[in-house]
Amino acid sequence: MELIWLIPAFPVLGFVLLAALGRRIGDPGAGALGTLAVVGSFAASVAVALTLAQEPEGSRQVTQTLWAWIPADSFQVSFGLLADELSLMMCLFITGVGALIHVYAIGYMKGDPDYARFFTYLNLFIASMLLLVLGDNLILTFLGWEGVGACSYLLISFWFTEPANASAGKKAFVTNRIGDFGYMLGTFLVFVTFGTIDYLQIDQAAPGVSAGTATAIALLFFLAATGKSAQLPLFVWLPDAMAGPTPVSALIHAATMVTSGVFLLTRLSPILEAAGWANDLIAWVGAITALLAAGAAVAQNDIKKVLAYSTVSQLGFMFIAIGSQNYVGALFHMITHAFFKALLFLGAGAVIYSMAHEQDMRRYGQLRRYLPVTFATMFIGWLAISGIPPFSGFWSKDEILAGSFQVQPAGQLLWVAGIIAAVLTAFYMTRLMLMTFAGGTEQWRTPAAESLPEVPGDDHTDDHTDAHAGAHDDHHAHHLTPEHNPKDAPVIMLAPLVILAVFAALAGLLNLPFADQLHFLDHWVEPVLEGQSGLPSAAVQWGLALVSIVGALLGVWFSWRVYQQHRVDRAKLEQPVLAHAWYIDDSYARVAGGPGEAAFQGLADFDHEVVDGAVRGVGGVTQQAGEAVRGIQTGFVRSYAFGIGIGAVALVLFAVVRMSL
């Protein structure tokens, strides 16, 4: 138990070593060192989790206060780690999936001039993420929250010499700032309300809080979550974040960081319980995000963009679960999603790697012949995300949908939205698989494919939508030639794929709905959660599950007809509105560029004229004061001595006057 600190200490050590010596160790030593740090952290997590599991249920909470961090009177912030069921579960999958992705990156980043820098950031990211989940108070979590954000920006713009990558990083930064305001205001409100920012103390005090305050706190933290977890209206940064190297997309923008909003709200479940309509808002924002993002994924041609919108959509599912107070469902889906989405991203990375860094799926086709291992593993990932039983995604998605069905009011509507999003998921994932691995022809062999427009039905390049500029992921832009013969990536990249495929297939075992003994996850996290709602009766659940299986198969079948059999013209489906993700990002850009820019200009003018004017005024006064001081500061000893004498006289006079009073 005393070893909790080791969990974040390993990656911190890795980061320090890599930052100091990384360049000297080089390729592949730096990668091995970075991986080792995460593996060490994973081992520590396992050890702590096993010890914790031996404790009786209900007393599996250990706080390890490392040191008093900001001891300021009544505002005490300790640098303390809280190991309980929730944080340990998070640690296990962060370090587990993280270690696999590190291994993969050893191969993927091979030969990159900034190899060591990459692993330095990656270790720092893992350390921050662990701090985020292990922190025993809101400030420490915020430190991790900002840390993962910083690493995310650094890694999105890892190949910063490409302006598009740098601007994608900036976009992520600015968008997340909005969410961070929510976090900070929420923290202030929590401190004002409860007089503490310690999770355990908040948990105890939460039942007594008024509904209005709880709602306000919940909304502020939800705003924070929409930023980090890419929900409406702040999701726009995530698709662009694909500009980063693919292992980053898998680790940060699919498996771990983007789920921190879900984690945060789960951590604050005692407050959410009292938050009334804020829960409905969370569920509906999640549902609408899931729908819109799934729609957008249908029309993307960049393989990573499909997966990015898919991630946004899947995160939407998790928020549906949070809003239905089905926290276990959210956590369950978070874990299964981490497995299958990391698998799919790494698989996509392997495809990109094999195809000379081409990311446009219209230039793939028939790759199953060339990349058998990649194909086989991604096939499992595809089954998992599409919701085909018995693969993991089915169980977790189904639990979320079942939980949403009985929300009052309008739970059925929520469920319908979820089912539609699920059907779309099956559709676009099948499309991805067919375009990449099947489809009849090897598209890259046809030279005409050279001049494909970025977005269908939108041939002219829209120059102020930088949004799509992030599409050119990978730095070393070798050209894909018609003579190219793809072959599977090296073993070091394929091994993580195989392991993840096993988990993606089997992770459903964590929480099978059939019998109470099989609800392992339920039982594990139950003590941490307040107000976990139950699920509908078994009969209803069976019915709902049947509908969702049929829906998934429908999606697969329709996709097959379009992309394999070509019975339907795909252009009719891939509308520009979808390709542009409902123009949400574009309208932000337009507002920011048009009236927004005017407003900003106005603000800037205001800033320039009034604020700066005031500052200049102050500066002027200060300058004059400075001149006056300079007048006193003559440099002559006699005038200095005179000043001291005057001061002495003043002090003595003061003392004497005081005495005579």
Add this chain to the structure above:
Amino acid sequence: MSGPSVLAAALQDVLIEPAPGFEVPSIDWAGIAPNLILMLGSILLLTVVSVLKRRVPSWFAPVWTISAAVAAGCAVVPLWQRFADTGPETLVGGAVGLDGFSLFATVVVCIAVVFVALLLADYLPRESLESPEWYVLVLLSASGAVTMASADDLIVLFVGLEILSVAAYVMTAMHRRRVTSQEAGLKYFVLGAFSSAFLLYGIALTYGATGSTNLAEIQAFLAGDVVTQNALLLGGLAFMLVGLGFKVGAVPFHSWAPDVYQGAPTPISGYMAGAVKLGAFAALLRVFVVAFGPAYRQEWQPLVAVLAVLSLVVGAFAAISQTNVKRMLAYSSINHAGFILLGVLAASAAGTESALFYLLAYTFMAAGSFAVVTVVGRTGEHRQSLEDYRGLASVRPGLALVFTVLLLSQAGVPLTVGFLAKLYVVTAAVESGFDWVAVVAMLTAVVSAFMYLRIVATMYFADAPEGAPALRIPAATGVALGLSVVGVLLLGIVPGPVSDWANEAVAQLVVAAP
């Protein structure tokens, strides 16, 4: 009796021939070991180099100095244990206090000595000023600072102040080829003598009013039933405040500071900001908070509050209008003095702790910042203006980053020690009911942040001028820079152990055994 103590007793008999009727105090040599190491280190160094002359290698003096400082720092460890076991003591006939406060202060002084020795080791050869006397004076002044911090008697305090000051005057003026250095030294000396006179006069008046120069006896006297509004006593307090206020660089007794900090050899400026300030503040805390604290607080707190506010405001605002970085740092040290005065003003245990912690923090920040100024200044220290820092980030990114961290810490940005130092003093002042002074302090922190960020912006956003000279960071300076940044960040992130230690370092007065 063991050998050394017999020898020591014999020495004492030989050296101190007691006048008839004069009781020779027993001297606990072990108890004043850190101070002895510094003092003897200084004298021995002087002797060795006088005898061996040119045969002494150039590395000898800095290594000797650092060793002496480290040894003195290590000598604190058993004494701390002794303090923890038996509580505070007073030694040498009630003249020297052995308590947490004096021990903590000793360690900070030793840290400042290590920094200045590292910087001088590179600076002196560069300026062709190499001579071991610099190090002799550094150790001597350190001994003076430790004496001040552990004085239990006003006369001892005064002696310590003079040891410290005379060495500082000389070091300020010791750059032979820079006229500004000599001018600064002369100014410092004249004004220092002037203010010492005030201090001495204050001590005399206090003696007249209380009948003793011993702090414990003064405290006991005041605790008795006495007229608080005693003109002699109030006058004595006011004059002592003038003398010590001068040394800490508090407004309106600060006028020397910008000229002296700017004119002095840069490593010495950093040392003055660390050790000299520490000695003066330690004396201020011992005399005002401890001896005059319990019974007489209300009488001096308004005076200190005025000094604090003036220092905060003048330090912050005057710094903005400067264009010389070294002078900016000088004014900022006045602003920092204002912050530390908040800790004095609080007149509580929390205030003392916070002031000590601030002094420790400032020692790191000042040493590092002035080290950067040393490097950028190049031979002759001609490059001190803000212009010379343009584009430093592209020329020496590491150096710019180090300076940025140090400046952010001085500005009080979280995760650096500067933030916690400011937080602690402000908290202490608020707890003692000086909310308005705390508000002023925080407002001036914003003003001075502007100045610090201006330097940062110049380094990062301005282009380096054509033909900017390459800057060399010599090894020892590099070590000093590294230590200061590590200290600033480590103490900022993990303040616990050190702040806990500072918590116990509250000065206590013990009446000497008759």
